[in-house]
Amino acid sequence: MAIAWSLVRRMGGGSTNRFWDREVRTLAEAQYGVVARRQLLERGLSRDVIAGRLERGLLHPLHVGVYVVGPRIPNERGRWLGAVLACGAGAHLSHRSAARFWGLLRSGSRVAEVAVGMAQVRRPGIVARRTVLQSDEVEVVDGIPVTCVARTVFDIAGLVRERELERAWSEMEVRQLTSRVSVPQLLARSPRRPGAPALRKLLGGDAPVGIPRNEFEETFAALLDAHGLPRPEINADLRLRGRFVEVDCLWRRERLALELDGRAVHARKAAFESDKLRDRKLVVEGWRTMHLTWQQLQDEPALVAADLRAALAPARRRTE
Numbered sequence: 001m002a003i004a005w006s007l008v009r010r011m012g013g014g015s016t017n018r019f020w021d022r023e024v025r026t027l028a029e030a031q032y033g034v035v036a037r038r039q040l041l042e043r044g045l046s047r048d049v050i051a052g053r054l055e056r057g058l059l060h061p062l063h064v065g066v067y068v069v070g071p072r073i074p075n076e077r078g079r080w081l082g083a084v085l086a087c088g089a090g091a092h093l094s095h096r097s098a099a100r101f102w103g104l105l106r107s108g109s110r111v112a113e114v115a116v117g118m119a120q121v122r123r124p125g126i127v128a129r130r131t132v133l134q135s136d137e138v139e140v141v142d143g144i145p146v147t148c149v150a151r152t153v154f155d156i157a158g159l160v161r162e163r164e165l166e167r168a169w170s171e172m173e174v175r176q177l178t179s180r181v182s183v184p185q186l187l188a189r190s191p192r193r194p195g196a197p198a199l200r201k202l203l204g205g206d207a208p209v210g211i212p213r214n215e216f217e218e219t220f221a222a223l224l225d226a227h228g229l230p231r232p233e234i235n236a237d238l239r240l241r242g243r244f245v246e247v248d249c250l251w252r253r254e255r256l257a258l259e260l261d262g263r264a265v266h267a268r269k270a271a272f273e274s275d276k277l278r279d280r281k282l283v284v285e286g287w288r289t290m291h292l293t294w295q296q297l298q299d300e301p302a303l304v305a306a307d308l309r310a311a312l313a314p315a316r317r318r319t320e
Contacts, residue, residue: 020045021058028069031143032078036085037065062086063123076100081144083112083126091116092138093146094129095155101141102149102177104168105160106298115147115155131155134189136180148179154186157195165195167294169202174261174293216260216294220249223297227305230312232258240281247282254312257282258290 023043028035040050053059059067063086068074074082080101084091092098094115099105115131122128137151147155149172157165171177184203187196217234224231236250238257249258279289290311296304 020049024053024069031085032081033068033070033072033074034062034078034082034085035059035067035069037067039085063125077142077144079110080112083114083123084145086123086126087114087116087121087128091121091128091145092133093144094131094152095127095147095159098147098152099156099168101144101146102152102172103175103295103299104149104152104171105156105164106167106295134181137186139179148181149177150179150181150183150186154183154190154193154195154199157199158193159195162198165198166202171293171295175295216297217248219297220260220292223301223305224308227309229305229308232256240278240285245278245281247278251312255287256290256311257287258292258308261291261293 020043024035024040024045027039027043037050041047050059054061054067057071059069060071062068062074062079062082066082066086068078068082080093080097083097084093092115093101093112095113096105097113111125111127113127113129115133116128118130118132120130133147133151137148139146139148146152153165153168153172156168160168183199187193187199187203190196221231223229230251232249232251233247234249236247236252237244238247238250247257248260250256282289288311290307292304
């Protein structure tokens with residue numbers, strides 16, 4: 001910064017303005033279009049200069065002390081980071097907003113939830129939650145301070161319905177999202193937190209959790225019908241090297257097997273090795289295998305349909 005200051009002192013007013021505008025644009029580009037007032041002050045912009053940029057429409061207020069650079073509306077990540085910046089140093093995206101960030105929940109409120117430590121923080125349009133976080137419970141991902149996956153699941157356990165928690169847990173398991181700290185470790189640290197019984201049930205219960213098989217299958221079948229794709233055999237028995245294996249979705253003529261990865265977390269844990277063995281045997285026997293998660297089915301149905309259409313096309317067309 002010392003070099004930058006020496007350069008600025010040699011500039012005229014217009015050059016100085018252009019220099020700082022370039023600095024602000026560079027910062028905003030790295031932060032999804034948002035900047036904090038304290039960041040501008042740290043870079044040498046005076047309060048009068050900031051006020052002038054606001055008057056001229058070069059900065060637009062997003063939260064107290066946080067601005068959008070230029071006229072564009074920030075995307076979801078910009079809104080998340082703007083909320084974190086507005087809550088000050090040590091703040092992290094958390095709870096349902098963090099679950100949305102990690103892809104554990106399909107939808108969430110436009111009002112960002114932010115963990116702010118023990119400080120009393122009130123910001124319009126932000127849910128600031130007083131939460132003490134240890135260093136292994138947080139990360140910075142794509143420039144956004146956020147609670148880690150395990151801590152996020154731990155936090156939402158007391159806020160969401162049982163079905164939503166099961167889906168979030170299933171997504172974490174299926175997509176193999178990991179953290180430096182585990183949910184059991186978090187339960188040991190805070191055994192009486194709201195949602196702890198529900199998490200213990202997921203960890204130790206015998207009943208399978210996740211997306212119920214019939215719900216996943218019905219949603220998938222509806223997608224196939226909507227896009228004019230042939231329905232497969234569901235939960236089909238297939239003989240491989242003298243043994244029968246069960247395949248979630250099977251198109252025999254096209255020799256395509258698809259697994260719906262989103263049901264029964266505990267069953268998946270117990271069957272993980274056999275699942276991989278089954279996939280390997282399928283490939284050896286000339287079958288093609290695909291996997292589909294509940295999140296993918298919900299977020300990208302058109303892309304899923306396009307991929308299936310290509311996979312089900314005759315071999316000649318696939319190689320053209």
